[in-house]
Amino acid sequence: MDQFGDQKQEAPAHTERLQDRAAGFPCENHFQFNHFTSAMQTSTPYEDLITTISRLRLSSNSQTSYPYSDSNGDALFRSVSGSQQHLPRGCSPIDMGDFGHRMAFDGIRGHAPVGSEDYGHMLPSSDVFSYPSQHIGGPFNNGNASPPRSRGTPRQESLQGFPNRLLSKNNKFANSNRTKTSHWLQEPSNYLSVKDLKGKIVTLAKDQHGCRFLQKKMTGITEEELLMVYSELIDYVAELMIDQYGNYVVQKLVEVCKEEQMTQILRNLTRHEHQLITICLDIHGTRSVQTLLHYVNTPQQISIVITALSLGAALLCKDPNGQHVVHYCVKNFSLEDIKHFLNMVAANCFEIATNKSGCCVLQHCVDHARGEIRDRLVAPIIANALELAQDPFGNYVVQHALSLKVPRITATLLAQLEGNFVSLSCNKYGSNVVEKCLAETKEEQLTQIITEIVQNQNAPMLLLDAFGNYVIQAALTHSMQGPGHVHLALVRMVLLHARLLRTHMYGKKVIEWFNKNKGSSPLMYL
Structure with a gap:
């Protein structure tokens, strides 16, 4: 017996294939197909299955209807719940629950026609995060589902749906449906508190949507919540600072953290000799470090940072990313604070002056230096003036020293170049x-x-x-x-x-x- 109380007959083999194909067809609420003629012939058991399934109609109450011809030959629709006597030969009622599961797997729910009325529960929420590292699952998990395929990759016809060419090219959920969303993020983000994210902060920080979510939650964060976030991130700060998404979370963390927490972050970053230098050389890390320096206030914190940066002064000056950190330090910290760093720059002056990025950094350092510190920077420029003058980048450093219009510096430079002007x-x-x-x-x-x-x-x-x-x-x-x-x-x-x-x-x-x-x-x- 079936769900309508009628005697259930065993469906022929091709009916099973028909059901499988139906599972992959992008149905829509209240289908408005062209008027069917009496061309549906029941005398041919091998009628094209795709043509047959295209004549299905989904009623507003989620019941499947099938066309049949009246006495005048016009195509009519009758609900399955009413009678099955007018079904085309080889057709049997399709289980709507199974139909919904299969639609989810074949990427059909990305189609707008699968409506917000009857199948709205199948569409993902905009506040839900997807993690590519997790395999398909969730409410539509089906052991018989075909393995995930990349968007645009052609596939042959299968028993589980039509070929990709029959699906919309604008199926924006085709890829996202292949991933699993954690149950704790299936609710809108407004209903999640920071405490709900305990144990998941680092994972979220590395996710495109998760990092935005965390930044939003960290605005106006309470001390208790801040302590929880800080305790989860403190051991991963160095790793997150060079992450394409995680660096934004670290920048937000240093903005809201307490002085003691900032000091501990700095100690963690300088625990290994060249760890902070490596971060500065990274395209994401350089932004993180500059934000970090913006919130460094105490003499102790400044000393920790400058000491660590001084170990790689030459590397930072010559690197396209690292140079921005040097520019920030020179511009925003006092000469006394960065004295040790500038001494290291002077010690590597020639190497820095003959580098594309380095020559600009060296000029910037000379501009902001005064007194004894500037003399230390200019001395190696003068000593190597003849060689630097013929270098593609070093010549700019020599010209800059002349533009200072300091009589003593100018006279010394000319003495170095004398006899070589021709x-x-x-x-x-x-x-x-x-x-x-x-x-x-x-x-x-x-x-x-x-x-x-x-x-x-x-x-x-x-x-x-x-x-x-x-x-x-x-x-x-x-x-x-x-x-x-x-x-x-x-x-x-x-x-x-x-x-x-x-x-x-x-x-x-x-x-x-x-x-x-x-x-x-x-x-x-x-």
């Missing part, structure tokens, strides 16, 4: 340093530089050099306001080679300078 002028990077020297020095020093260039036997080659011609133009510009004899010496050198300059690619640039400065230069006839 060779530097022919160098792509050194020529920039020579131009800076011409622009930043006093009249007496300017005269010395130009005199050295003009008196050098290789000076004419600068007129035709790709970089040297710019040095000559700069020398002509700055010497116009200086002693007349220096400017005239440059003009005579140009006149001597004027014919060659007019036909040379780079020589023409020197001629163009004179054309632009006819009113100021005695070389009116060029």
Whole structure:
């Protein structure tokens, strides 16, 4: 006997296949199919099963109806609960409970037509978190379900549903349905307290939705709840700081934690010699550390951090991520606080100055340093000025030292470069340093530089050099306001080679300078 009290007959084999296919069909509430004709033939037992199942209709009371023809040949619908005498040959009532289970597994519940009225309980809540590490399960667990498949991966037709091409491409739950949600998170997040999350804080912190949930809950957190969260996270802070989601939870934790808790966090992070350095070098960790430094207040806390960072000063300065931590420390802490760190920078000055990130950090350190600390930073720059001037990044450090306009520093730098101005002028990077020297020095020093260039036997080659011609133009510009004899010496050198300059690619640039400065230069006839 079946559920309607009628004698239950054993369904033919193809009926079972029909039921399996029905389980995968995206039904919708109150289907409005096109008017069926009397084309449904019961005389052919092997009628296309897909065509047959597409004629099913789901009534508003979740009962399955089947089409049949009246005396006029029109297709009508009759509820299963009324009678089964008009079922197409080979069809039998479909169990709706089993139908719902199978819909969940074949990704059907992602379709909007499976409505919010009859099957609303099957759709996931927006406040529910999914964890990819857990296998399929939950209220729709079915031992006969097919293994999860990646979205977009073609599959062959099976007994459990139609091929993927028959499903909507916009099935946004196709992947999320494959994961299991813990029962304690199936309720809306507003009903969960921090205490409900005990033992799960670290797991949540590493989850995209979980980390947002925790940040929200940690706003206005009580001392008791804070202690619970802190006790679960304290041993995992270093790990979470470099996690793509966990780092946000740590940033929120240091914002709300107490002074004693902050000190303990710092001790944990500096427990191993280079642990904090490693975190700073990470793209997520560097943000976490900068937020951490923002809430470091006491001298003890500052000392713990700076001591740990000083061990890897060179690494931090040269790293694209680590440099941001150095910039923050230099900008926000006093010179006395970061004195030890800057001394370590000075000890590795050349290595840092010749690095893309390092040259910028070194300039920043020099700008914020004063007195003895600045002298320690500048001393290695001066000592290696000639080599740094020819380096792709080091030349910027030398130029920056000149731009300080400290007479003692400028004089010492020029002494280091003396006798090499012509060779530097022919160098792509050194020529920039020579131009800076011409622009930043006093009249007496300017005269010395130009005199050295003009008196050098290789000076004419600068007129035709790709970089040297710019040095000559700069020398002509700055010497116009200086002693007349220096400017005239440059003009005579140009006149001597004027014919060659007019036909040379780079020589023409020197001629163009004179054309632009006819009113100021005695070389009116060029």
